[in-house]
Amino acid sequence: IIGSAIAKAEDSLPSWNSGPAKQSIVAFVDRVTQKQSPDYVEPTDRIAVFDNDGTLWPEAPIPFQAAFAFDEVKRRVPKEPTLAADPMVQAVLQGDIGKLIEGKHHDGLLKVMAITHAGMSTDEFATSVSDWLESAEHPRFKKAYSDLTYQPMQELLDYLRANGFKCFIVSGGGADFMRVWSERVYGIPAENVVGSTGQAKYEMRDGKPQLIKTLDHLFVDDKEGKPVGIHQFIGRRPIACFGNSDGDQAMLEYTTIDNPLPSFGLIVHHTDVEREYAYDKKPSSSGKLTTALEAASKRGWTVVDMKSDWVRVFRGSGSE
C-alpha cells in the first residue's frame, strides 16, 4: 500500500526527489486519510499550518515585507516632504539597515512599520501592497516576489488540499500584508491567514465605513505567539506543521507533542547556496535555526535538505 501511495504521490510531488523527506510526507498523509487506517483522521480535523517567510518563499536578503516597507517609504517621500526629516526615513533612503535595527526594540524598524503599516484605511493599505507586488523585483533573482514561491511547497499545499486538509499560513508577517495575495499566490484564502496584527479602528468617514490600521494591541505571531495565534484564529490543534526556523519551534511542539491525533512536523533547512541560500545558525536576515534543528530528531520532525530534496526551487522558473 505504501509503495503504491508513493508511486501515486510521484505525480503530486514531482519537484521532490525520492528520499526520506518525501517518503515521510506521503506516509503521514496516507496514514491519516485512508479509511481503513487505525490512525484515520476526519477531514474537519486535518488542519495544516505553514510558516511563510523561508518556508513558502525566501526571506533573504531581507524579508519581502521589509522590502515592501522600504520601497513604500521611498515612494512616499517625494509626495510627503515632512517624512524626509525623520532620521529613520533617512536611514531607509540610504539603505542603512544597521541604523534601523539599532537598540533593543529596533526603534528604526518600528518607526518604518508605523509609517507604512498604520494610519491608512485597510483598503488603501491593500492597494499599496498590491501595486508594490506588481512592480517590485527581487534584487538577486530579478523576478516578481510572487514568482519566487517554492514550487515543492506549492505542490505540497495542493497535495494536502487534495487529501482533504485545510491549509493555513501562520506567520510572523503582517496578516493584512499577506491576505492581499495569499489566495492568488498560494490558493490560501484571506480567512486562512494568521499573522501579526494591530487592532484596526472602525469609523464612519463621510458616511462610509472605514477600518483604519493601527499598531494598537499589536499581536506578534511568532515563537510562543504562534500556538497562541493558532488557538485564537483557528481554534484547534493542527495535525501538520511546516516551518524553517526557531520561530516555528513552539508551533511544531504544539502540533506534535501530546497531540491526541497523529501529527507531523517538518523543517525546511536552507542548504542551497547555488539555487537559493544556505543558512541556519547565522542567517544574514531572519530565519535563525538552531534549537528547532536540534529538537527535530528527538521529536521525529522531518528535516528537508533543500539542496538534495528539491528538484527545483522556485515556482516561476524552469528546472534549475
Added chain:
Amino acid sequence: IIGSAIAKAEDSLPSWNSGPAKQSIVAFVDRVTQKQSPDYVEPTDRIAVFDNDGTLWPEAPIPFQAAFAFDEVKRRVPKEPTLAADPMVQAVLQGDIGKLIEGKHHDGLLKVMAITHAGMSTDEFATSVSDWLESAEHPRFKKAYSDLTYQPMQELLDYLRANGFKCFIVSGGGADFMRVWSERVYGIPAENVVGSTGQAKYEMRDGKPQLIKTLDHLFVDDKEGKPVGIHQFIGRRPIACFGNSDGDQAMLEYTTIDNPLPSFGLIVHHTDVEREYAYDKKPSSSGKLTTALEAASKRGWTVVDMKSDWVRVFRGSGSE
C-alpha cells in the same frame, strides 16, 4: 427566473413562510450566484456573517453562555469551598442577577467570567462546556440548549452553503465557548467562529504544550468590535450579514454601505411571545433593538417578523 428560483428555494427554506423576507433572501442569493447575472459574485467572496445569540438561538431568559457560567460556578463550589466566600459567587448561588450587574462595569459578572473562563487550559475549558451542554436544560423549553437553534436559520445556513457561501459566526459570545459545539450544532467549523477572546498563554507543563485561558488583551466582539473582528479574523468584507440587535448595527453597516460587491443585511425581530419571546426596545436579557431597526428601511435591510415569517421556530421540535 426569479419565480422558478423561489419555487426551488421552497425546498431549501421550508420553515420560511412566503413573504417579503423570504423573497428578499432568495432574490439576493440568485442575483449573486447566477453566472449570467450582472451582480455575480465569485464563490471566494461570498462571505456571510451571523450573529449568534438571538439570531441563531435564543438569548432569554439569559444568554446561554451566562447560564453555563452560573451552572459552572454551582458545580465547582462544593469542590472548591474557598469559592463560596466570594460575595459574587454567593449572588450566583442565590440567583441575584441584580447584584451581579451592579456598577458601571458589572463587576459581579466580570468576576464570574474570570472564575469560569480563565485560569484553566483550553482543553479543560472545552470539556466543561461540552459536559454542560450535554446535561443542561433550558428553564422554559425543557430541552438541551443545542436543540433550541432556530430551524429557519439552520435552513438558511444550509441554503447559503449550498450556494457557495462561506458562513461565519460573528458573536459577542466567547469564541472558545462556541467553538466546542459550532460544527456539530450549525455545521460551522471552529475556524469560522469569530467571538470575544482573551489572549491565551502558551506554556509547557510537564513537557506537554498547554494553552492557559486568560482575560488579558480581552477583545470584545460586539458593536464596533464586530467589523474590527471581521477584518482581523476573516480579512474581507462580508456580502451578507444576519443579526438581531443594535450590537449588530456596525457589522450590518460595514457589510452593506459602500460595499463594492452586492450586499444583503437582515435583522431577526423577536415578535413571537407564544413560541419564543417578543422584545426590541426593552429586552429582559440582551438584545436591545432600536437604532438598527430604525436604520433598516433606510439601508434596505430585511426585517424578519419571527411570528409571521417562520413556520416553526426551533430545530429540535415538531411543527409548533
